[in-house]
Amino acid sequence: MDNSPSVLDPPEQVWHTRWNRRLAGQIAVLLLANVLADTVIVTPMLVLPQILGHFHTDQAAWISSSAMLAGAMLAPLFGKSADIHGKRRMLVVALLVACAGGLICLLAPTLWLFVLGRLVQGAAVAGVFLTVAIVRDLCTPRVAMTAVGAVTTGAGVLSVVVNVSVEQLVAQSGFRVVFLVSASLAVIAVVLVRSLVPEPATRTAGRVDIAGAVLFGGGVTALLAYISFVPDLGWSGPGALALLGAGVAALAGWFRTARRVPEPVIDVRNLGRPLVLTLLVVVLGTGAVQCMDQLLSVIAQVSPDQRLGYGFDARGSLSLLFGIPAIGIMAGGLISGWVAARFDPSAALAAGVVTGTVGAVGMFSGASSFHGAIAFAVLLNLCLGTLLVSGFNMAAVLAPPERQGVTASLVTVMSATGSVVMSFVGAAVLAATDVVVDGTVVNSATGVHGYIGVSVGVFAVAVVLAFFLVARRRQF
Structure with a gap:
């Protein structure tokens, strides 16, 4: 008996063949789901020092990266379940689980219960690739290339508004308001997704x-x-x-x-060389970019008067530090979608890691300059948007329709794993190079610059792999 997965007989699928009002509305709703992921991953970085102080801990990596870690672990389960049970249904489940995580963080009395809440919140990360899979099922391939860019990276613009608002709320009500906002957004997103986004028809028989x-x-x-x-x-x-x-x-x-x-859950037997190269570039590039958020959150609140060799005291302007560069994510996503539709996603992927390398090198000076940090963070976020969209588009080109969900989940696994690993490695570098100043343990300039140097080295490897991928794609 043949036990291999088969595509279930779906009802007739009506694809969007061009941009229209209905598609724009559906993109806007899915975009809100991805804004939730931003409030889970990026927004807590605005209050990371307050969280560390409240729980009397120096485990910044666990607090900042636990949600991303859980997202990487949950993504294959959600991807396979989405192919079997429906992508919209699993997106709703992911949003509800993320809501529960936000409520746990809101009420957590201890550090490890708080970390548990962050792990549960990680379901929002899995929701990102589900929105991509839904878009690809609702649009023709050419329209989907740019639509994926809009839905995955458009959250960059909205996050500016969200982060400014949240920073003001935090000043009035404390850091826990971040998690109240996140839980509220999850509820709103669930209602809108169920009301306005259809369940894509493509399903696959199988088990998880x-x-x-x-x-x-x-x-x-x-x-x-x-x-x-x-x-x-x-x-x-x-x-x-x-x-x-x-x-x-x-x-x-x-x-x-x-x-x-x-x-x-991850089929290692069907990973061709182009997909493996794509995933390696994604894991290295996104990790090298996203670990910088953790570093910036720490050094941005260090005063130059401390004469540590870094720091620019951005307290009161943290929403700008994280919000303005986030626009680069949207720009990178839209540009890479345009390039992919006209050339090949591999070309956009290579351009992205080169841009990120420039941004990472620039952070050696940006670590001591508010305006420099913003400028080079824009380049890093431009790279991040390009990598995410190009990674999803490459995976979609290389996967059959019935495996879009699980293949897209691999991109999420790689991006999340890269971010988490680099954050932990960076935190270890900082911890190993601490110095004591006036009786207080602080991060040294050696540690900060070593952290940036690790990111630059990882980018260099990603650049080489990206150009191997481009060369291989040109052979076919």
């Missing part, structure tokens, strides 16, 4: 590999915990080695499972 997802997620989490706690446990301490061994064993078990089960 929950065991594989648990092994993959547990393995990555254990390795990140190893990186995070090395400054306290030591590289070869018993606790650190236990985390390292557990992570390696879980990932090895996942890999063996993925090669044996008929429908693994």
